[in-house]
Amino acid sequence: MFRPLATLGKYTLATLNEIGKVSVFAVHGIKNCFIPPFYFKEILHQIMVVGFYSLPIVGLTAVFAGMVLALQTYVGFTRFNAEGAVASVVVISITRELGPVFAGLMVAGRVSSSIAAEIGSMRVSEQIDALLTLRVDPFKFLVAPRIIAGVLMVPFLVLIADIIGVMGGFLVSTTLLDFSTGSYISQTIQNMMAIDVISGLVKAATFGLAVSIFGCFHGFYSDLGARGVGNATTSAVVSSCIGILVLNYLLTALFFGT
C-alpha cells in the first residue's frame, strides 16, 4: 500500500538533492567569477566558442522564425481583417520571446553539450585532478570563464537574432505579402518598445547563465567512462532546455505579468 508513496518520496528527495547540488555549484561558480585570479585567455576562448561560433546557427534559426511568424500571423489575422498588424506582432514576438528562447535553445544544444563533454572528458582523463595538484582551482579555470562567456555572449547573440528575425519577417512581408517597405519599417519602429528589447536581453543573460552552469555541472560530476560522459552531455542539454523554458515563464511574468 505504501510502496507507491515510498517511491514518490524517494524520487522527490533525489530531485531536491539534485536541485540543492546545482544551486551550491551555481553559487560557487558565480562567486568565482569575481575573485582573482582571472584566466583571460580562457575567457576569450570561451567567448569565441559561445558567441562567435554560435552565430550561424542562431542567425539561421532567427531568420526562419521571423519568416514563419510573418506568414502565420498574416494568414491568421486576415480572418479578422487585421493583417496590418503583422509588423507589430513580428517585432514584439521576436524581441520578447522568439529571439531569446530560440537563441537560448540553440546555445543549449550546441554549447551546453560541448561544455559537459569537454569537462566530463577532463574528469575521466584526470585533467581536473591535475589542475588541483598544480594548485589551480578548477572553478576559476573551467567554470568561471564559461559562466562569464555565457552571460556576456548570449545577449549579444539574441540582439543579432532580434535583428535577423525582424529582417526575416520584413523579407516575407514585402516580397510575398505585398506590404510596402516604408510602412512595414515605420510600423516596426513605432511598435518596438525599449522594454521589449531589454526584457529579451535580460532573459538572454539568464539563459546564458543557466546553459553554462548546467553544462559545467553535468560535466564536473560526470560518471567515468564513455557512457558517463555521454549521459552527462544528454543531461546537460535536457536540463538546460527545461531551465530555459521555466526561466522564460518566470521572467515573462516578472516583466509583463499584471
Place this chain on the structure above:
Amino acid sequence: MSKIIFNDVHKSFDGGLQVLNGVSLSINEEESHIILGQSGCGKSVLLKCLLGIIKIDSGEILVDKISINDEKHSKEYLKKFSILFQGNALFDSMTIIENVIFGANQINKNKSECRKIAEEKLLAVGLERRVFDSYPAEISGGMQKRAALARAIAIEPEILLFDEPTSGLDPITGGVICNLLKDTLKSLKVTALTITHDIKVAEFLSDRVSVLNKGNIVWTGHTQDMETCGNEFVENFHRASNAISNKQR
C-alpha cells in the same frame, strides 16, 4: 625523519565498499617508496587521499607534521606535491610547452622566466624542441609521459608521486621512463611515492616497498626480502610476478 605519515587511514565508498582499512605507513625524507598491490586493492585511492582529492573517513595523513585535515595550512600542504598521473593528464587544449608553462606559472608569475623553465625541464626529460609546439594527441605515449614529468617537476615539488608510471608503455619505453624517473629523483633529491603492480619497477626505483592488500599495508621492506618475508600474500605476489617475467623471457 618521516616526511609522510599515514595513521590508521580508513576510506569507504557508497554501498559500503571498504577500500582503505586502517592504512598506517611512514615514508622518510628523500626516500623512494613504492606501494605494490593487485589491481583494485586501493593504491590509487590511497594516492588521491594523500592529495586530498578524495576525503578520508577517519585516521590522519601528515606531511611534514601538517595534517591533511588542517584547513588553515591546506595550501602549504598541497604545495609540497606534484604527481605524474597514470594517463599523463596533459591538458589537450594546450601544446606540450604550454602545459609545462602552465605548471611553472603557478610558482613563477614572470612569463618569459616560465617559458625558460619549461624549455629547460622539457629538454631535461629528453624531449626534442620539435615537439614543444605539438598537442598531446599528436605525440607518442612515451613522449607524453616525459612531458607530464616535465610539468610535474616544473612546480619544484618536495614530494613526487608516480601513479603506475610505466602502464600502457612497451617494455623498452617503460625501461627508458624508469631510468628517467630514477635520474630525476637522484638530481632533485625529493621524496617519491610510486604506486605500481609491476615488481620490476619496484625493484628498480625503490628504497623500500610496502605491499597493499585488501585495504591494508601487509608488509614493508626491501624488494630482495619479499620472497622470504613470511607473509603468504607477499610471497605469492612476488612469485607470480616473477613467473610472468620468466615466461615473457
